[in-house]
Amino acid sequence: MSHPWYLPCPTASAFVRSTSPSNCRSSATTSNAGPVAVACVRSVRITLAVGPARRVSLEERKVVAHVSIVVIGVNHRTGPLALLERVSVTVESLPKAIASLTSRVNIREAVVLSTCNRTEVYAVAERFHGAYADIRDFFCELGGLTPDELHPHLYSQHDDAAVSHLFEVAAGLDSAVLGETEILGQVRHAWEFSQSEGGARATLNLLFRHALETGKRARTETGISRSTTSVSHAAVEMATERLGTLKGRRVLVVGAGEMGEGVAVALVAAGAADITVTNRTEARAEQLAARINGRVVPFHALGDTIASVDVLLTCTGSGSVVIDHDLVHAARGGIDTPLLVVDIAVPRDVDGAVAQLDGVTLLDLDDLRDWAAKGIEKRAAEADSVRIIVGEEVERFSIDVTARQAAPLVAQLHEHxxxxxxxxxxxxxxxxxxxxxxxxxxxxxxxxxxxxxxxxHPSVRLKEDVGTPSGERNAAAVHDLFNLS
Incomplete structure (x- = not known):
């Protein structure tokens, strides 16, 4: 059963009833969770009683609106890395993205989740098809794409399916590296940032709280995150497999953010001892180097440093190329020792032309995903256990939403x-x-x-019957019989 999810604002009591579904539009997704998603939305009727100044008639309370939780996005399964780069949203551009989305007529709330594996918009939508067009246009503007170019790569889900999708993302089921732990922090940061910008309010706040709880349960109650637990860890493992060992190798880490920190820690665990860190903000590089007993070089000395290392792992999140063909060519002039470059940034830090240089091997997220896919079978049973948890948490979310929808009227009745x-x-x-x-x-x-x-008993019935025809009738009767406004 698909539920329309919407929480009323503090000054309004809302009781939701689903009616017949609208025309549906299918949109392919290849999520681990299952089949093709159907991008359609139920027609939802919300009875509102707003404002204490006067009694609101039954007819006035029967306001028709169409609201739904939706997710629309592009991820590593539906789009190539080149497309993900074009629609990625940097931290610096997030405020503008949130403002752009919430200013559109069909969107009430919005959270943007942009990682190396996906860019997704979670929204509370006035009307699904209008919101789909709004979010599609947002992606087109972001990436300089036409709707025809973007459409084959977009996936969309609504209500129960959208809730389940977010919970699977938070649990690590939808990641290129199955069970990776970094995504949980990324979900939290996306939500908290949207909160600070006014994009996430009652409905998405509740949704993302439940998503984080789901992610924590998945990792504490199953073995989904054993072994390779992050993209950073996977990148180091892939480099180790390529070279046989990292012991005795000279390694340069470019970027000292969360991903760079993960890479550096994984390098130490893999036995690398000769690690150099560089970052645009040198203080952050110094903090990270101190933690791993490494060295720091200024960012402007990047070219000179490349000349003296065997492995380069980069993850700056700068939004543009940091290491181009000419920089590496000049750095390696006359050097014939191999250089392994692993770029896990989106957009990519390294110009693809670097791979044409003699002695240079360039690996990016596409290579990492292919490598990580080999290990998925080992954790398939754990993934099944996580899906059970996701199903339980979707049901808990449903119960929580139901109780909160009835709460304003129940409180008003008790206050009266x-x-x-x-x-x-x-x-x-x-x-x-x-x-x-x-x-x-x-x-x-x-x-x-x-x-x-x-x-x-009336309070219990009001809470239990939210979302049903009898619940709507009971709510209207309480308003009328007790003269509640």
């Missing part, structure tokens, strides 16, 4: 009853004036208890 209770006690204040403190306290407890018992 409490107002009457207090007013009636005030009206009888003169008759109760002679009571002892203990007796007065007993009257307070008695009246509160009566209210609680009277409202308990």
């Amino acid at each position: 009853a409490e107002t009457i209770r207090v007013a009636e006690l005030e009206r009888f204040a003169s008759r109760l004036a002679g009571l002892e403190p203990a007796q007065r306290s007993a009257v307070e407890s008695l009246t509160r208890g009566i209210i609680a018992k009277l409202l308990h």
Whole structure:
């Protein structure tokens, strides 16, 4: 069953009912999780009661809106690395991306998740087909692409499927390196950044909290993350396999961010002892070098350093080429020793023409994905266990959303009853004036208890029936019978 997910704002109570689905549009995805996704959205009716100033009629509360959680994106399965480079979103450009998405008419909330394996937009959409067009246009503007160029590589999912997809991403099921741990931090950072920019609010905040919980469960309750646990780790393992060993090799790490730190730590674990670090911000390079007992060279001395190393691993996230053909050619003039270059940045740090130089082997994320695919079979059983967890967490999310949708009306009902209770006690204040403190306290407890018992069953039913026709009728009846506004 597919659920429409939407949480009401604090000043509105919303009760959601699915009606017939709209025309569907299929969009291929080759997720580990399963089959082709169908990009369609249910028609969703939301009954809203907004504002305390006046009573809102039943007809006024029956406002029709179309809201859904959707994910639309490109990943390492649906698009080549060259396309992923064009639609990647750097940290510096994230504020503009969030502002661009949330300014579009069909999008209420948005989170952009852009990693070396994917760029995805998670959104709360007014109307799915309108939101699909908005997000497609965003990708086209981002990458300088036409819709026809982009469309074959886009995948889209909505409601339950979108929730499940995010949970699988957070759990490491949708990664090139199955079970890798770096993605969980990337999901957290994407969410927190969108929060700070006003892009993620009630619905996506709840969704991403559940996603992080799913990712943690997957890694603590299964062996999905044993062995190779990150893209950084996998890159070092691939380099080790190519060279036989990293012991005695001179290694240069370009980039001292989160990915660069992962590479450096993995190098030490693999036995590399001669490690040099360079970064545009030299202070970060110094911190990382100190941690691994390595050396630092200034970024402007990159060419000179390349001339003296056997292995170069780069992951700057700069958004453009850092190491071009001419730089490496000049650095290696007259040198015939082999150089292995591993580029795990998106967009790529290294100009592809570098691979044409004598003695240079250039590997990028496409090579890493092919290499990592060999190890997937070993963890297939663990992946099945993780999918069970994902299914459980999707159901938990459904229950949480249901309870939160009913919460505003339930709270309003209890507040209304409490107002009457207090007013009636005030009206009888003169008759109760002679009571002892203990007796007065007993009257307070008695009246509160009566209210609680009277409202308990209606409150439970309102929460249980959210999203059903009877739930909508009950909510409307409560509004009308208790004169709630």
